[in-house]
Amino acid sequence: xxxxxxxxxxxxxRGIPEATVARLPLYLRALTALSERSVPTVSSEELAxxxxxxxxxxxxxxSYLGSYGTRGVGYDVEYLVYQISxxxxxxxDWPVVIVGIGNLGAALANYGGFASRGFRVAALIDAxxxxxxxxxxxxxxxxTDDLEKIIQDNGVSIGVIATPAGAAQQVCDRLVAAGVxxxxxxxxxxxxxxxxVDVRKVDLSIELQILAFHEQRKAGEESAADSPLPGAAAAxxxxxxxxxxxxxxxxxxxxx
Amino acid sequence: xxxxxxxxxxxxxRGIPEATVARLPLYLRALTALSERSVPTVSSEELAxxxxxxxxxxxxxxSYLGSYGTRGVGYDVEYLVYQISxxxxxxxDWPVVIVGIGNLGAALANYGGFASRGFRVAALIDAxxxxxxxxxxxxxxxxTDDLEKIIQDNGVSIGVIATPAGAAQQVCDRLVAAGVxxxxxxxxxxxxxxxxVDVRKVDLSIELQILAFHEQRKAGEESAADSPLPGAAAAxxxxxxxxxxxxxxxxxxxxx
DNA sequence: CAATCTTTGTGCACGCGTTCACAAAGACAT
DNA sequence: ATGTCTTTGTGAACGCGTGCACAAAGATTG
Numbered sequence: 001x002x003x004x005x006x007x008x009x010x011x012x013x014r015g016i017p018e019a020t021v022a023r024l025p026l027y028l029r030a031l032t033a034l035s036e037r038s039v040p041t042v043s044s045e046e047l048a049x050x051x052x053x054x055x056x057x058x059x060x061x062x063s064y065l066g067s068y069g070t071r072g073v074g075y076d077v078e079y080l081v082y083q084i085s086x087x088x089x090x091x092x093d094w095p096v097v098i099v100g101i102g103n104l105g106a107a108l109a110n111y112g113g114f115a116s117r118g119f120r121v122a123a124l125i126d127a128x129x130x131x132x133x134x135x136x137x138x139x140x141x142x143x144t145d146d147l148e149k150i151i152q153d154n155g156v157s158i159g160v161i162a163t164p165a166g167a168a169q170q171v172c173d174r175l176v177a178a179g180v181x182x183x184x185x186x187x188x189x190x191x192x193x194x195x196x197v198d199v200r201k202v203d204l205s206i207e208l209q210i211l212a213f214h215e216q217r218k219a220g221e222e223s224a225a226d227s228p229l230p231g232a233a234a235a236x237x238x239x240x241x242x243x244x245x246x247x248x249x250x251x252x253x254x255x256x
Numbered sequence: 257x258x259x260x261x262x263x264x265x266x267x268x269x270r271g272i273p274e275a276t277v278a279r280l281p282l283y284l285r286a287l288t289a290l291s292e293r294s295v296p297t298v299s300s301e302e303l304a305x306x307x308x309x310x311x312x313x314x315x316x317x318x319s320y321l322g323s324y325g326t327r328g329v330g331y332d333v334e335y336l337v338y339q340i341s342x343x344x345x346x347x348x349d350w351p352v353v354i355v356g357i358g359n360l361g362a363a364l365a366n367y368g369g370f371a372s373r374g375f376r377v378a379a380l381i382d383a384x385x386x387x388x389x390x391x392x393x394x395x396x397x398x399x400t401d402d403l404e405k406i407i408q409d410n411g412v413s414i415g416v417i418a419t420p421a422g423a424a425q426q427v428c429d430r431l432v433a434a435g436v437x438x439x440x441x442x443x444x445x446x447x448x449x450x451x452x453v454d455v456r457k458v459d460l461s462i463e464l465q466i467l468a469f470h471e472q473r474k475a476g477e478e479s480a481a482d483s484p485l486p487g488a489a490a491a492x493x494x495x496x497x498x499x500x501x502x503x504x505x506x507x508x509x510x511x512x
Numbered sequence: 513c514a515a516t517c518t519t520t521g522t523g524c525a526c527g528c529g530t531t532c533a534c535a536a537a538g539a540c541a542t
Numbered sequence: 543a544t545g546t547c548t549t550t551g552t553g554a555a556c557g558c559g560t561g562c563a564c565a566a567a568g569a570t571t572g
Contacts (some may be wrong), residue, residue, distance in 0.1 A: 025466065218437060
């Protein structure tokens with residue numbers, strides 16, 4: 001799920017597989033928790049359980065970073081926290097701009113986890129002139145007109161798009177033109193970006209639809225052969241209208 | 257990325273690969289847009305471009321659903337919209353509860369894309385007694401005490417967790433015990449669920465960290481051998497200090 | 513009806529990611 | 543020191559997902 005438009009070159013970045021990179025933050029979180037409890041070392045087994053992954057996978061993941069473990073003992077928590085942080089680039093400060101300060105943008109601005117890991121909200125940007133100057137999460141909202149200047153003045157390379165779908169591509173283009181090379185997209189649109197720019201997307205609607213698919217499948221199996229699940233409840237699942245149109249016809253469905 | 261804790265059995269659900277399922281919502285969105293423009297048919301090439309994927313991949317994806325295309329012509333937009341909707345289970349109504357009505361939960365409640373695709377916010381739940389009764393997005397917030405009753409009365413099978421990390425597992429357990437079998441988790445924690453329960457997670461912090469990794473890599477290459485990118489700007493990237501906050505935990509995220 | 517042109521559906525090969533299983537490394541006890 | 547025990551690091555096998563490339567299917571034209 002890296003690039004939105006361009007095919008991901010599966011950039012085996014510096015030898016570290018993409019799948020591993022995606023898990024490093026997970027490990028880091030688990031390690032940070034251990035660190036706060038002053039736990040000195042962890043075995044791959046324990047840490048894997050905490051991170052919700054397979055221990056062999058975890059060991060292989062760490063092996064890409066180097067050999068930081070001690071056989072018979074495990075991994076030094078503090079050392080590993082540092083190594084992963086460094087690998088992820090969290091030992092430096094990343095100024096971030098959020099574009100689109102609606103409900104979501106505001107929630108993101110208030111999001112505590114931002115500052116905690118080296119990310120700093122450098123600016124909030126919105127197209128609505130009425131928002132200009134209004135502080136959100138203690139930061140005054142600035143107008144889209146100044147987007148380029150804001151990016152450049154703050155040396156921002158990571159942008160967060162929380163605008164409506166219709167405005168996303170345009171905002172994206174401006175961000176990229178101004179020098180942003182990494183984008184986190186919350187708008188439900190496919191963003192078109194040039195090579196060298198990374199896009200990650202977060203889409204509630206898509207996640208729900210995927211869940212619905214599996215949910216439907218479960219419900220189907222359930223009625224076919226009675227629930228193979230340990231199910232805590234087999235109540236009146238699946239609420240109201242179970243339409244399920246005829247087959248070769250065009251019913252009405254709809255978009256967001 | 258289905259189950260949080262338990263290893264995903266790579267459930268080739270009903271023959272449709274997980275990777276394909278994850279793309280269906282993308283196709284559906286693109287098709288819906290075409291439908292609104294009254295475009296009667298699309299070729300795999302066009303649709304693939306709109307969805308940001310490879311055309312061969314798209315054709316193979318559709319082949320799992322059956323043969324809905326016409327050689328020499330393409331796919332019938334309306335028909336495909338219907339088929340995908342049906343496959344994803346969007347032809348039925350899915351009541352959803354959102355637990356944790358903070359900044360994020362409120363933003364989710366206000367999220368328009370919810371109702372649009374068969375999802376209906378059946379209830380908002382929060383642990384803060386002060387929130388009880390207060391309407392958010394036109395829906396009165398209810399107290400956690402009534403969680404089980406709410407789930408059962410509404411036949412809810414999909415739950416959204418937008419609580420702080422500390423409360424997430426507990427809320428999750430109660431949801432599952434009450435009959436929820438699909439969870440969308442916005443809290444930055446690994447959720448432990450029994451088999452048969454699907455968990456998908458959305459975590460802003462993780463996404464940003466992954467972007468930071470690639471950003472750092474780009475910056476590294478850039479200084480090593482001058483920017484191989486078409487880069488629109490090579491300004492003063494990479495900002496200030498190298499702090500690395502102590503950090504405890506992080507909240508979550510969401511789409512517009 | 514035959515020829516041509518377009519576009520689907522898919523066989524095949526390749527590469528990434530996951531998992532198993534085990535040898536090597538080191539801690540620890542005697 | 544020597545042996546035992548624990549845990550890492552990784553070689554190897556396997557399976558999934560991706561993309562190429564092409565044959566088959568159907569539309570379309572003459």
